[in-house]
Amino acid sequence: MQQSLSDMRRDYTRDGLCESQAPLDPFKLFRQWLSQAVETEQPPVEANAMTLATVDADGRPHCRVLLLKGLDEQGFTFFGNYESAKGEQLAARPFAAMTFFWPGLERQVRIEGRVERLSSEESAAYYQQRPLGSRLGAWASPQSRVVADRSALQQLVAVTEARFAGQEPPCPPHWGGYRLLPDRLEFWQGRPSRLHDRLNYRLNDGQWLRERLAP
Numbered sequence: 001m002q003q004s005l006s007d008m009r010r011d012y013t014r015d016g017l018c019e020s021q022a023p024l025d026p027f028k029l030f031r032q033w034l035s036q037a038v039e040t041e042q043p044p045v046e047a048n049a050m051t052l053a054t055v056d057a058d059g060r061p062h063c064r065v066l067l068l069k070g071l072d073e074q075g076f077t078f079f080g081n082y083e084s085a086k087g088e089q090l091a092a093r094p095f096a097a098m099t100f101f102w103p104g105l106e107r108q109v110r111i112e113g114r115v116e117r118l119s120s121e122e123s124a125a126y127y128q129q130r131p132l133g134s135r136l137g138a139w140a141s142p143q144s145r146v147v148a149d150r151s152a153l154q155q156l157v158a159v160t161e162a163r164f165a166g167q168e169p170p171c172p173p174h175w176g177g178y179r180l181l182p183d184r185l186e187f188w189q190g191r192p193s194r195l196h197d198r199l200n201y202r203l204n205d206g207q208w209l210r211e212r213l214a215p
Helices: 028-040 085-092 122-129 130-141 150-162
Strands: 049-055 059-069 076-081 094-103 109-117 174-191 197-204 207-212
Touching: 028 094, 028 109, 059 076, 059 085, 076 122, 076 150, 076 197, 085 197, 122 174, 130 150
Parallel strands: none
Antiparallel strands: 049 059, 049 094, 076 174, 094 109, 109 174, 174 197, 197 207
8 A cells, every 4th residue: 555544535625514405304305415426426336325234132233335225204225134144133133323425425424223124015025126136146145154165155046046947036035124214314514624514313202303513
């Protein structure tokens, strides 16, 4: 590495975030920012990519990058294997945090809240929209479990392809969706000299309170 990590920095000058620009409904602001990220961010950045943080039964944190696949007035939707490490952590402690980072816009959104499973009907509806390879992969992959090597995984896929040859694979019982029901959203806009804008929304007696946080 040619450059020292301690010397790596950039100044954020693209935009600001004032209360006059921010609606009282955080979902409305998130949709605005996500729409702008979809239009602005360039590949390989995926605007719906997020870091999802969970905690296991021992209180140890874990995080990974996933894709947001749905948003409504209830919350934020993502999918995965219920028997994976992530699924076991959410079963033990059904709370999580999400972080979206859009470097082109110099923006970040942090979201925290309780997590619930989607209904089997909702999970099946999304599953059927996925490419066939992804649907077969949900059956074939023992997610988060140790496999001998790549060829062992490919063999599992081959067995699954043979099992469902000539038919549509149904949604696996061990796979489906989650919805994070937020009680906190923080919108971060980079500003010069690290004096960033941070608007925090927190749920209080069913109402969203908006407040500015020091950078």
